[in-house]
Amino acid sequence: MFQIELVEQCKANNRKAQVKLYRQYCDGMYCVAMRFLKNEDDAEDVLQESFVKAFQKIHQFKGEVTFGAWLKRIVINKSLDFLKSKHEKMVELDETYMQVAEDDDWTIxxxxxxxxxxxxxxxxxxxYKHVVxxxxxxxxxxxxISQILNLTENTCRTRLLRxxxxxxxxLKKKNYGTGS
Incomplete structure (x- = not known):
């Protein structure tokens, strides 16, 4: 069965299609959640919440991106929301006034x-961690990234650079034992 047909059946609230779609994506989306949460129980909870939300909102899926990309966005947002709920409020530094010097060199x-x-x-x-x-x-x-994290693009670029x-x-300190 083609993925588009499967998604259309899910839109019609077909439980068998939902189970099939879940099985197709659950392992990959679990890995995405684990990369953020680092805890199996939390990742499983976020994964379940993500699929529930995806099936509740599947009528909003228009096929502009793959279903996997659409679902991954939901999993990432749910993971970030979970992390935010676990942390106390932090004072944010206003980085909107800073100019960003582009640096596309990621070699190590x-x-x-x-x-x-x-x-x-x-x-x-x-x-910085989430942007990187x-x-x-x-x-x-x-x-x-700016949409996912609700940041300006300039703030996103600044945080990525930093x-x-x-x-x-x-990495230098770890590999050489010094910061110089």
Whole structure:
């Protein structure tokens, strides 16, 4: 069965189609939630809430992107909402007045593994971590990240640039034992 047909059956509230769509995407979306939440129980809860929301809002799916991309957006938003609900309110620095110098160079030393980079992303300050993760790991652009995180594109670019700087420094310290 083609995915479009499956989605259309889900729009008609066909439970078998919903189960089939769930089984098709649950493992991949669980991995997305785990990248943000780092806790199996929390990831499972967010995954279930995401699918419930997706099936409640499936009539809004217009096919402009793949169903997987649409669902991934829901999972990421639910994951970020979950993280926000766990943290106390923080005072935000107004970064809208700052100018961003573009730096598209994401190269790192050859001896650094993907796992090391992912581990160091986890150690970034919250406001940089999510922007870097959405950009590097999830593949979103500045416009999409700014919509997901409800930031201006300029703030998104600033946080990405700063997050990249923090990431480089932490990788240097980890690999060389010094910050210089």
């Amino acid at each position: 030393d050859d001896g650094v593994s993907v796992d090391e980079v992912l581990s160091e992303i986890e150690g970034l300050p919250e406001k 993760q959405l950009f590097l790991v999830e593949g979103y652009d500045h416009s999409e 997050g990249k700087g923090h990431l480089r420094e932490s």
